[in-house]
Amino acid sequence: MRITTPTIGGRPEWGMEIGVIGLGRMGRIVADRLLADGHSVVAYDVDPETVAAAAEDGATPAESIPDLAEQLSSPKRIWLNVPAGDPVDAALEELEPYVDSDDIVVDGGNSNFENSIRRGEETDATYLDCGTSGGPAGAELGFSMMIGGPEWAYEELTPAFDAVATGPEGHDRMGPSGSGHYVKMIHNGVEYALMQAYGEGFELLANGRYDLDLEAVAHTWNNGSVIRSWLLELAEEAFREEGNDLGDVADYVAGGSTGTWTVQEALEQEVPVPLIYQALAERFASRATGDGKGRFSRRLANRLRYGFGRHEIARK
Numbered sequence: 001m002r003i004t005t006p007t008i009g010g011r012p013e014w015g016m017e018i019g020v021i022g023l024g025r026m027g028r029i030v031a032d033r034l035l036a037d038g039h040s041v042v043a044y045d046v047d048p049e050t051v052a053a054a055a056e057d058g059a060t061p062a063e064s065i066p067d068l069a070e071q072l073s074s075p076k077r078i079w080l081n082v083p084a085g086d087p088v089d090a091a092l093e094e095l096e097p098y099v100d101s102d103d104i105v106v107d108g109g110n111s112n113f114e115n116s117i118r119r120g121e122e123t124d125a126t127y128l129d130c131g132t133s134g135g136p137a138g139a140e141l142g143f144s145m146m147i148g149g150p151e152w153a154y155e156e157l158t159p160a161f162d163a164v165a166t167g168p169e170g171h172d173r174m175g176p177s178g179s180g181h182y183v184k185m186i187h188n189g190v191e192y193a194l195m196q197a198y199g200e201g202f203e204l205l206a207n208g209r210y211d212l213d214l215e216a217v218a219h220t221w222n223n224g225s226v227i228r229s230w231l232l233e234l235a236e237e238a239f240r241e242e243g244n245d246l247g248d249v250a251d252y253v254a255g256g257s258t259g260t261w262t263v264q265e266a267l268e269q270e271v272p273v274p275l276i277y278q279a280l281a282e283r284f285a286s287r288a289t290g291d292g293k294g295r296f297s298r299r300l301a302n303r304l305r306y307g308f309g310r311h312e313i314a315r316k
């Protein structure tokens with residue numbers, strides 16, 4: 001799909017010019033949805049193939065972060081979609097000579113909220129932490145986005161958030177710096193617990209007294225039941241694609257950082273979160289045993305992470 005933005009002297013006729021750094025599963029969707037809404041995008045990733053692919057679809061390629069910053073006119077608007085942790089600090093360090101407080105940097109990844117507060121204080125740019133939910137399915141539907149940081153910057157970028165989210169209802173400013181990633185961290189804790197609950201129910205059904213078609217159970221539940229949801233639709237898809245016994249999907253659940261931070265925060269705030277903790281503990285236990293046979297609930301969680309995030313499925 002090539003998107004042609006109407007231009008006046010090389011600049012978009014309307015819309016913003018945004019630098020997108022990190023063009024993986026999430027960043028590519030950010031870039032494509034901005035382009036489709038008439039914004040212009042300067043795109044960079046450490047992997048040149050992803051930059052070439054984004055350029056095919058209408059983005060202006062950059063060879064490095066300094067090159068991206070130099071191609072953007074001021075005030076600059078830059079959206080990071082790199083893995084949480086060191087890559088965010090590395091990108092910010094490279095941007096630092098090119099930004100000041102009129103410029104806005106958005107971190108769309110799953111960063112720890114305390115790191116986001118620190119980064120907001122350290123960078124010369126104005127910083128927005130943007131918790132993003134929806135995964136690769138967001139290419140079609142748009143994302144749900146939870147944003148923290150200065151109000152003026154959130155308002156300034158609202159047209160871009162409208163384009164990348166499901167629409168104006170798909171994003172909101174949660175509060176000051178850090179609050180966007182804080183809300184997304186707890187969203188992920190809830191995600192772990194929901195997967196655990198579905199997993200336990202299907203494990204009991206799989207080992208229970210009737211010989212059930214689990215795809216059919218999930219399908220029936222997804223039609224009007226109290227527990228219908230997107231995760232349950234993904235469970236239905238998992239049984240359809242892997243078989244009712246989940247085939248060779250292993251009892252090994254990867255990931256865990258956002259759930260760990262949720263539990264740490266709950267301990268600090270003295271709020272009991274036994275379901276979220278139990279779901280996290282099940283993940284750790286899956287890695288400790290690692291015999292690949294193990295519990296049905298953990299095998300379903302492994303397969304659901306592929307469904308919502310295209311995270312690699314561990315197989316036996």
Ligand SMILES: NC(=O)C1=CN([C@@H]2O[C@H](COP(=O)(O)OP(=O)(O)OC[C@H]3O[C@@H](n4cnc5c(N)ncnc54)[C@H](O)[C@@H]3O)[C@@H](O)[C@H]2O)C=CC1
Pocket residue numbers: 021022023024025026027044045046047050081082083084087088090091108109110111132133134135136308309310
């Ligand atoms: N996959 C998912 O469903 C979701 C992911 N997230 C978060 O979004 C962020 C990005 O995730 P994905 O797109 O899934 O990861 P990904 O691994 O698919 O893409 C990351 C991209 O960043 C590039 N990259 C790494 N370091 C870089 C650097 N220093 N400069 C430029 N590019 C760099 C990589 O080459 C890669 O193309 C992560 O923080 C992730 O936790 C958030 C919500 C959902």
Ligand SMILES: O=C(CO)[C@H](O)[C@H](O)COP(=O)(O)O
Pocket residue numbers: 110132133134135188191254255256257258259305308309311
């Ligand atoms: O944020 C997400 C979904 O909302 C990502 O898919 C994240 O990777 C999920 O967390 P984990 O990797 O710990 O399962």
